[in-house]
Amino acid sequence: MRGRVFGRVVAPLILLVAAAFFILPLFAMMRFALQNVQVIDLRWSNLFDKWSLAPLWSAFSDDQFGRALTLSLKLAIGTGLISLLLLVPTIVWVHLRLPRARSTVEFLTILPYVIPAIGMVAGIMVIKPHARWFLNSDLSLIPFYVVLALPFTFRSIDSGLKALDLRTLVEASRSLGYGWIRTIVHVIVPNLRTAILSCLFLTVAVVLGEYTIADVLLKRTFPAFMGEYRGSDPKGGYGLAILSLVVTTLIFMIIGLVSRPKSARRRRARGTT
Amino acid sequence: MTSLEFSSIRKCFGPTVALADFDLTIAPGEFISLLGPSGCGKTTALRIAAGFERADAGTVSLGGHDLSPIPAHKRNMGMVFQSYSLFPNLDVRKNVAFGLKTRRLESSVIARRVDEMLEIVQLSGLGDRFPHQLSGGQQQRVALARALAVRPEVLLLDEPLSALDARVRSTLRDEIKRIQRDTGVTTLFVTHDQDEALAMSDRVGVMSEGRLEQVGSPHEVYQSPASPFVARFVGSINEIPSEQGTILVRPEALTIHENVHHGKWIGTVVASTFQGPSTLIDVRLDALDRLVRVHTPTGTYDGVAGSRVSISMVGDHLLAV
Numbered sequence: 399m400r401g402r403v404f405g406r407v408v409a410p411l412i413l414l415v416a417a418a419f420f421i422l423p424l425f426a427m428m429r430f431a432l433q434n435v436q437v438i439d440l441r442w443s444n445l446f447d448k449w450s451l452a453p454l455w456s457a458f459s460d461d462q463f464g465r466a467l468t469l470s471l472k473l474a475i476g477t478g479l480i481s482l483l484l485l486v487p488t489i490v491w492v493h494l495r496l497p498r499a500r501s502t503v504e505f506l507t508i509l510p511y512v513i514p515a516i517g518m519v520a521g522i523m524v525i526k527p528h529a530r531w532f533l534n535s536d537l538s539l540i541p542f543y544v545v546l547a548l549p550f551t552f553r554s555i556d557s558g559l560k561a562l563d564l565r566t567l568v569e570a571s572r573s574l575g576y577g578w579i580r581t582i583v584h585v586i587v588p589n590l591r592t593a594i595l596s597c598l599f600l601t602v603a604v605v606l607g608e609y610t611i612a613d614v615l616l617k618r619t620f621p622a623f624m625g626e627y628r629g630s631d632p633k634g635g636y637g638l639a640i641l642s643l644v645v646t647t648l649i650f651m652i653i654g655l656v657s658r659p660k661s662a663r664r665r666r667a668r669g670t671t
Numbered sequence: 672m673t674s675l676e677f678s679s680i681r682k683c684f685g686p687t688v689a690l691a692d693f694d695l696t697i698a699p700g701e702f703i704s705l706l707g708p709s710g711c712g713k714t715t716a717l718r719i720a721a722g723f724e725r726a727d728a729g730t731v732s733l734g735g736h737d738l739s740p741i742p743a744h745k746r747n748m749g750m751v752f753q754s755y756s757l758f759p760n761l762d763v764r765k766n767v768a769f770g771l772k773t774r775r776l777e778s779s780v781i782a783r784r785v786d787e788m789l790e791i792v793q794l795s796g797l798g799d800r801f802p803h804q805l806s807g808g809q810q811q812r813v814a815l816a817r818a819l820a821v822r823p824e825v826l827l828l829d830e831p832l833s834a835l836d837a838r839v840r841s842t843l844r845d846e847i848k849r850i851q852r853d854t855g856v857t858t859l860f861v862t863h864d865q866d867e868a869l870a871m872s873d874r875v876g877v878m879s880e881g882r883l884e885q886v887g888s889p890h891e892v893y894q895s896p897a898s899p900f901v902a903r904f905v906g907s908i909n910e911i912p913s914e915q916g917t918i919l920v921r922p923e924a925l926t927i928h929e930n931v932h933h934g935k936w937i938g939t940v941v942a943s944t945f946q947g948p949s950t951l952i953d954v955r956l957d958a959l960d961r962l963v964r965v966h967t968p969t970g971t972y973d974g975v976a977g978s979r980v981s982i983s984m985v986g987d988h989l990l991a992v
Binding site for chain 1: 742750
């Protein structure tokens with residue numbers, strides 16, 4: 399009886415409060431950014447009045463917007479590719495040859511999540527005088543972003559590999575004449591498609607959200623542009639922040655859509671054989 | 672057809688000795704099984720032949736050539752695994768063609784070879800199915816076709832039937848033997864199932880604790896075991912104390928008499944197990960207070976529990992220990 403009350407009343411209530419906790423500030427931000435009404439005059443009564451995308455169009459037309467977005471996309475692609483090149487062979491190796499080291503590697507990869515990005519910034523400031531030749535390039539952010547994204551990228555590849563009978567697939571491939579590299583390219587990567595997509599999307603989300611390091615290294619990435627733009631045009635700046643949030647949410651929804659059918663297929667397969 | 676030879680192979684995993692002075696020569700075209708309990712080293716021997724494990728000492732040679740410096744992917748051995756090893760992203764045809772693609776064959780040759788292999792394993796109509804659309808038995812047949820498609824010098828079978836149900840296992844067992852006979856490929860088969868080993872092999876190697884206890888034809892290892900371990904592991908055995916020590920006797924070397932004065936040992940029937948053409952009868956012997964198992968053709972004696980019977984030997988005992 400008590401369980402039923404919890405299931406029908408308390409649980410939905412908790413969910414509602416939690417949803418409100420997230421949605422209300424976003425909704426307030428959206429009203430501030432896209433409703434052409436003075437903040438002091440915002441009321442429930444004028445909820446549907448004077449909505450406009452003009453602040454966003456104005457941000458899009460800024461000279462720096464295109465450049466910042468392009469740089470962030472380049473960084474996202476570079477970070478994603480380098481993460482994959484580093485992680486896929488490493489995690490395969492750990493799974494096959496050093497399974498006992500897996501928990502240590504997992505712990506190490508979570509450090510960038512535990513230690514704030516400002517910690518890495520302090521390290522960068524120390525090496526900055528000796529590595530200007532490298533840090534001058536906009537793409538010098540890539541290695542730092544690879545580290546920042548590790549908690550997410552490692553887990554997506556690791557869980558993808560856990561779902562495979564990796565040892566048998568690798569040995570089957572090798573017994574059929576494929577060396578290590580060809581085995582990774584022809585056997586492992588095609589069977590990790592969903593995990594790799596997740597890894598890439600998560601990388602994009604990290605790169606589109608990282609502000610601290612870019613700001614310290616004076617790189618005009620999309621988040622750095624958003625921060626600056628907010629100073630001159632708060633409405634447009636918050637409009638961009640909402641847009642960035644929508645894009646990230648869409649990315650996660652795509653991950654969900656891409657990964658669901660395959661797991662469902664596997665469940666069906668297990669049931670029939 | 673090529674010979675495969677293990678010479679003085681030693682392999683340890685930490686303090687555990689997996690193989691100790693392991694010597695075995697498999698003649699060209701021969702089907703040999705390694706039979707033994709879990710942890711006896713049989714799979715380690717196969718994995719060393721495949722190149723997935725490195726021996727601590729000794730050599731493996733293929734046709735007289737030392738394989739030690741050759742990596743797994745250049746050994747030209749086909750392998751079928753215990754777990755289903757098909758590539759989940761490829762359909763049946765592409766799985767079978769997988770090993771051929773790296774051998775730079777023309778696509779028409781590959782297509783012909785795939786057709787031929789699917790015909791051999793009797794799966795011609797299922798080329799466009801994906802692994803998850805196949806039963807376990809079908810998946811193992813595709814794995815066999817894939818392993819044979821590359822025309823390997825040696826076929827390695829690592830308990831390929833153990834994940835299958837009894838009926839499929841029996842059918843596939845016959846098919847593997849037929850295919851091996853037709854192709855003539857030298858085959859090393861690893862199993863812990865004595866029925867499989869005895870039914871399929873030209874010779875059986877019985878292993879215990881990293882050592883080969885005996886290598887011989889199925890008849891030899893069953894009828895003339897070289898050690899008590901082989902006698903106990905292959906088939907059922909009765910251990911009966913006698914004036915020569917404890918003699919090891921197969922159930923079919925004993926016969927049962929309803930007249931208690933006809934046999935050598937008197938006892939009481941404890942249980943009988945009907946097995947179709949034969950019945951196994953467990954008898955507790957009075958003098959020895961020990962259970963023995965007698966194998967009788969069904970219909971000769973039903974074995975009612977509690978009946979008083981006598982038992983005598985109709986064949987020789989295998990060993991005295």
